[in-house]
Amino acid sequence: MGRWKPGAGDRLREAALSLYLERGFEQTTVADIAERAGVTARTFFRYFADKREVLFDASSVLEEKSLAALEGVPATASALVSVAAVLDSVARMVGGDRELARKRQAVIMANADLRERELIKLTSLSAALADRLRRRGVGDIEAGLAAETSIAVFRVAFSRWVTAADDQDLQDVIRETLDRLRTLAADR
Amino acid sequence: MGRWKPGAGDRLREAALSLYLERGFEQTTVADIAERAGVTARTFFRYFADKREVLFDASSVLEEKSLAALEGVPATASALVSVAAVLDSVARMVGGDRELARKRQAVIMANADLRERELIKLTSLSAALADRLRRRGVGDIEAGLAAETSIAVFRVAFSRWVTAADDQDLQDVIRETLDRLRTLAADR
Structure with missing residues (x-):
């Protein structure tokens, strides 16, 4: 199977939404989101094209x-x-x-x-x-x-x-x- | 009275719309619009904040x-x-x-x-x-x-x-x- 844990997409989504609410969308980076979800930025990009796409995918x-x-x-x-x-x-x-x-x-x-x-x-x-x-x-x-x-x-x-x-x-x-x-x- | 001719606003609007249609909005400059309307760019800015505002003012x-x-x-x-x-x-x-x-x-x-x-x-x-x-x-x-x-x-x-x-x-x-x-x- 893949290199990332199952459910990483959902965890990334949760992490992104929480960070956007806490810090604001502009102030949140992909690295922040990945860190909060416990994955690498590389994994983030397996799921989403960019941080906006977390909201619109x-x-x-x-x-x-x-x-x-x-x-x-x-x-x-x-x-x-x-x-x-x-x-x-x-x-x-x-x-x-x-x-x-x-x-x-x-x-x-x-x-x-x-x-x-x-x-x-x-x-x-x-x-x-x-x-x-x-x-x-x-x-x-x-x-x-x-x-x-x-x-x-x-x-x-x-x-x-x-x-x-x-x-x-x-x-x-x-x-x-x-x-x-x-x-x-x-x-x- | 002002330094610009009466009706310059309408002429600028006409000129802008014609140019946007001919060349595309992106390809048209304020200088182009002013020239077509027979006024200076300075006069353009007395009427409109920018070329987008001609459409939305x-x-x-x-x-x-x-x-x-x-x-x-x-x-x-x-x-x-x-x-x-x-x-x-x-x-x-x-x-x-x-x-x-x-x-x-x-x-x-x-x-x-x-x-x-x-x-x-x-x-x-x-x-x-x-x-x-x-x-x-x-x-x-x-x-x-x-x-x-x-x-x-x-x-x-x-x-x-x-x-x-x-x-x-x-x-x-x-x-x-x-x-x-x-x-x-x-x-x-």
Whole structure:
């Protein structure tokens, strides 16, 4: 097997998040992270391209799984029901460890560059979703709206979930937020 | 009166957009823009802090006017009706010159940094709107959702408007897009 201990990726992630919170993202080096995780810098680079990627490496998998979730939705489903299914699958991916999500969110919110990066990742996910919806026969405008709206629901729900006093299920929070959007949109 | 000719700001803006389209944003210098507009670089800097600000200098005014538009909405209006009024005022501000808007959009779409900047400006507007809605007594979640949704509607509508073959009114396109969102949200 490899030269590094099993679980080094998780340990590096934990170490990085803790250090980013303690010292700030800018002030933390790869060497610091490796030391805290009890591995070498070389091992760090087996897992992550750089210290920013510790925070964002899951996003390509997230996009892939989101689009796969869309494939599983019947073609007859409405655009919003389709993106609701996508949000369910996103919740399953990122909703498992609230403490980790909370730390990651705190690190990102404290740094303008990281906030931008997060925004860009979500916008790119929205564009990919809209594109896939169009290919499924959803009208151009509806596809764009459904995709953008799903990101809006996710952002609001995720922020509620990470800041909530009690331990809630992300999937429930997303579903409830989507219902609130439906109510909001029905108000005249 | 000042040392520069009246209308130099508009000429500089026109010159900058044309050059960004012809040569690319990166390849255009302030000296190029000033020369094309028939003024000195010194005059350029009386109007704009740098060449990026030619594209984004209106956004603080936009945010100010958006929030002012919200103040004009009766407190009894629903959250979505309130942001619809904001979108109406945004349409009046940016909908006057489609050719200019189209050029600006083409320049921004061609450059990743500019796309990020545009995204950040819209997100900051969304946060300011949500904050103001909360102060008007709208619930926390509804305020966030209404603000994010208004940005989603604006993005989709604006993109339709600048790319449409025929000359449409931005206000009409935004209203129609919001209606489509209402229909979309009602689909089960």
